[in-house]
Amino acid sequence: MKRTDIENLETKLLLDAIYKRYGYDFSHYATASLKRRIEHFLNESNHDKITETIPRLLYDEVFFEELIQTLSITVTEMFRDPFVYRAIRGKIIPTLKDLPFLKIWHAGCATGEEVYSMAILLKEAGIFKNFHIYATDFNNHALERAREGIYPLKNARISTVNYQKSDGETSFSDYYQSKYDSVIMNRDLKKNITFANHNLVTDSVFGEMNFIICRNVMIYFDKILQERVFHLFNDSLSIGGFLCIGSKESLQFSEVYDNFEEVARKERIYRKIR
Amino acid sequence: MSKKNGYKAVVVGVSAGGMDALPRILKPLPKNFPLPIIIVQHTHPSGDDGFFVRYLNQRCKLEVIEATENQPIEDGKVYLAPADRHLLIEQDRLLALSTASKVNHSRPSIDVLFESAADAYDSGLIGIILTGATSDGAKGMKKIDDCGGITIAQNPETAKAPAMPKAAIEACEIDYVLPLENIPEELLKLTRKVIFTSSLNQGDIS
Numbered sequence: 066m067k068r069t070d071i072e073n074l075e076t077k078l079l080l081d082a083i084y085k086r087y088g089y090d091f092s093h094y095a096t097a098s099l100k101r102r103i104e105h106f107l108n109e110s111n112h113d114k115i116t117e118t119i120p121r122l123l124y125d126e127v128f129f130e131e132l133i134q135t136l137s138i139t140v141t142e143m144f145r146d147p148f149v150y151r152a153i154r155g156k157i158i159p160t161l162k163d164l165p166f167l168k169i170w171h172a173g174c175a176t177g178e179e180v181y182s183m184a185i186l187l188k189e190a191g192i193f194k195n196f197h198i199y200a201t202d203f204n205n206h207a208l209e210r211a212r213e214g215i216y217p218l219k220n221a222r223i224s225t226v227n228y229q230k231s232d233g234e235t236s237f238s239d240y241y242q243s244k245y246d247s248v249i250m251n252r253d254l255k256k257n258i259t260f261a262n263h264n265l266v267t268d269s270v271f272g273e274m275n276f277i278i279c280r281n282v283m284i285y286f287d288k289i290l291q292e293r294v295f296h297l298f299n300d301s302l303s304i305g306g307f308l309c310i311g312s313k314e315s316l317q318f319s320e321v322y323d324n325f326e327e328v329a330r331k332e333r334i335y336r337k338i339r
Numbered sequence: 340m341s342k343k344n345g346y347k348a349v350v351v352g353v354s355a356g357g358m359d360a361l362p363r364i365l366k367p368l369p370k371n372f373p374l375p376i377i378i379v380q381h382t383h384p385s386g387d388d389g390f391f392v393r394y395l396n397q398r399c400k401l402e403v404i405e406a407t408e409n410q411p412i413e414d415g416k417v418y419l420a421p422a423d424r425h426l427l428i429e430q431d432r433l434l435a436l437s438t439a440s441k442v443n444h445s446r447p448s449i450d451v452l453f454e455s456a457a458d459a460y461d462s463g464l465i466g467i468i469l470t471g472a473t474s475d476g477a478k479g480m481k482k483i484d485d486c487g488g489i490t491i492a493q494n495p496e497t498a499k500a501p502a503m504p505k506a507a508i509e510a511c512e513i514d515y516v517l518p519l520e521n522i523p524e525e526l527l528k529l530t531r532k533v534i535f536t537s538s539l540n541q542g543d544i545s
């Protein structure tokens with residue numbers, strides 16, 4: 066057996082172990098990325114071989130959380146891809162504005178930057194109450210950071226630039242307090258947000274949504290898992306609701322595609338019409 | 340199409356100077372070139388509007404496409420990493436994208452492509468490193484070499500930015516160090532048998 070084949074076998078054993086022990090199923094994740102993350106985890110935890118980590122993972126839940134932390138790629142930004150937020154401002158909010166109550170699901174929210182961006186956007190559109198944002202992820206560590214809403218000051222510059230490019234109405238600095246080398250998002254932004262653990266692989270619909278945003282999450286899934294998640298979103302959206310996915314992802318090959326119309330191609334915004 | 344020599348794919352990493360270098364490598368390759376060519380060019384300043392794909396298509400015979408996630412890799416096509424995403428190759432020879440942190444200050448990173456490609460293609464891979472001002476790709480070239488693939492570096496003396504091929508040459512034993520204009524020729528030689536068999540069916544070989 067070649068070294069690569071042995072490593073592949075080890076990866077299988079690892080994924081099988083964490084599935085059976087913790088219920089986290091990575092079997093339909095793109096393996097090349099996973100492999101890089103696992104190598105990174107080995108370096109950080111001072112292990113040589115993948116299978117060496119299995120005994121400890123089985124008994125040590127904190128160690129397992131560290132693995133999840135490493136396996137999930139949580140890189141994100143405020144108003145990431147500002148052109149998408151511009152389209153949300155221009156094409157989605159005006160349509161949703163008049164609903165009696167607006168429910169938004171942010172799936173795979175990572176450390177929450179996009180969620181606060183959305184809260185800012187709603188505020189600027191004059192939507193102060195009668196809405197709720199459900200922000201979910203399967204990474205508890207990231208969710209905790211999202212709940213706190215405290216980010217490194219060094220990211221503030223890019224946040225500000227993105228905010229402006231998204232057609233922001235005031236100044237991004239109106240929405241946070243800076244303290245030492247951190248920015249602390251204003252409390253009032255959090256009022257209508259619930260951060261919760263939800264695993265797109267194993268958990269199901271938890272409410273009827275008017276707008277679902279899931280960007281740069283499915284890019285790590287194979288076709289089978291993507292299809293499952295598209296069905297989940299299709300079942301969760303009310304008619305007339307919107308779906309926004311990552312700008313390198315595509316709904317086009319899904320069975321549920323026919324239920325949607327394209328609202329903005331480059332921004333990957335779709336509307337459920339049936 | 341039989342591939343007697345066993346090469347299955349070509350990966351190319353290029354940075355500063357790529358606008359000029361890439362067409363010079365791709366242009367001489369015939370339409371029936373038997374392998375896929377998968378390229379990381381460090382993000383082009385013009386960004387995400389498909390400019391670079393159009394630019395290359397106007398200059399070479401092979402079809403150039405921007406890589407998308409879960410896309411099957413086809414022989415004779417050129418795949419270009421999109422701006423701001425890592426490009427990887429899955430074991431089952433599908434393209435994959437990732438938004439993970441930059442590697443060697445770059446996204447896409449050449450190392451990320453090369454290392455995953457070496458996992459997928461093992462000794463059936465040809466890795467090419469061209470002009471560039473960083474050292475991205477050196478680790479990837481070493482891995483290709485370790486797996487038994489072929490490594491080609493542009494001769495640093497002929498490169499607009501020599502650092503990248505230099506770093507690769509220091510990292511491992513490169514099989515061919517060549518000036519740009521000799522690289523397509525070498526590629527054709529390496530894949531000659533394949534071209535010959537397929538040209539019997541298609542009847543056009545340049």
Ligand SMILES: C[S@@+](CC[C@H](N)C(=O)[O-])C[C@H]1O[C@@H](n2cnc3c(N)ncnc32)[C@H](O)[C@@H]1O
Binds near residue numbers: 173264280438
């Ligand atoms: C790259 S981040 C995307 C963050 C943000 N949406 C953006 O585009 O900037 C991917 C997130 O998806 C989460 N994720 C991955 N698999 C998941 C799953 N099965 N269920 C829920 N979240 C998942 C990861 O924990 C990570 O926080």
